Amino acid sequence: MFDRRLLIKSIYMFIAVLLLMISLGNIQIYAENKVNEIDIMTTPEKLLFNINNLKPGDWAKRTVIITNSGKEDYKYITSAKLKNGSEKLYNELLLIITDSDGEIFNNKLGEFKKLDPRILISGQEEELIFTIKFPSELGNDFQGLSSEVEFKYYVEGTLGGTLPVDGPKLPETGTNAYNILLTGTILLVVGGVLLLINRLRKMRRIG
Incomplete structure (x- = not known):
């Protein structure tokens, strides 16, 4: 049968991951702004x-x-x-x-x-x-x-x-590690949602 508690837990997990991604984005913006302090x-x-x-x-x-x-x-x-x-x-x-x-x-x-x-x-x-x-x-x-x-x-x-002094492009110090981690997190969330949907469909068929 359909498990509502499992669905609610999955939604909470999804929200937590989104908050983590937003936090990582803030870290990267801070790092780039710090470079601009050199003038x-x-x-x-x-x-x-x-x-x-x-x-x-x-x-x-x-x-x-x-x-x-x-x-x-x-x-x-x-x-x-x-x-x-x-x-x-x-x-x-x-x-x-x-x-x-x-x-x-x-x-x-x-x-x-x-x-x-x-x-x-x-x-x-x-x-x-x-x-x-x-x-x-x-x-x-x-x-x-x-x-x-x-x-x-x-x-x-x-x-x-x-x-x-005459206007170069400043180096990017928001390291690639943040971008890689962010991309991996998104893929993980998408995979988890797809897996959850597939499991719920199987449970419905069994029920």
């Missing part, structure tokens, strides 16, 4: 030097403010590359970088790869000053040359080591 912002977004018409002894200065707009402390690094123009001039220009404590780099621009990681506390900012100098000893063979140089800023420790 580096610069003013300007990219520090560009369009160097032209400089004469021996001339110099150009730019100031950039790096801000930690997120909720997590992190270390960031600064790198530079030649975007366009003369590599010859790029390799001979002098670069001076200073912070509130003084010089942190003073050498040829072509020798600059990146700054050591610098810690930036959540909600704080720091100012770096970049000065490009045209060495006075360079000869006439550098006249008419120009270079476009880009400085970029990265958060250390994400995307395999760095997180660019």
Whole structure:
């Protein structure tokens, strides 16, 4: 005969599994939101030097403010590359970088790869000053040359080591384990319901 108690127990079990799936979904959303707490912002977004018409002894200065707009402390690094123009001039220009404590780099621009990681506390900012100098000893063979140089800023420790400031996709940290567990739970529930229906049909026939 038809067993109502068995059906009620099965319904309770189904509701419990649904609550478990909702809980797992909340865990995954929390993990993904936590990644978004890493936020580096610069003013300007990219520090560009369009160097032209400089004469021996001339110099150009730019100031950039790096801000930690997120909720997590992190270390960031600064790198530079030649975007366009003369590599010859790029390799001979002098670069001076200073912070509130003084010089942190003073050498040829072509020798600059990146700054050591610098810690930036959540909600704080720091100012770096970049000065490009045209060495006075360079000869006439550098006249008419120009270079476009880009400085970029990265958060250390994400995307395999760095997180660019100019808008990458953040990595997904809601791990696949949650998705696999959720899928398996759904399959388990569906299988259990089908098994219950089949058993009730058999009981009806016997009754």
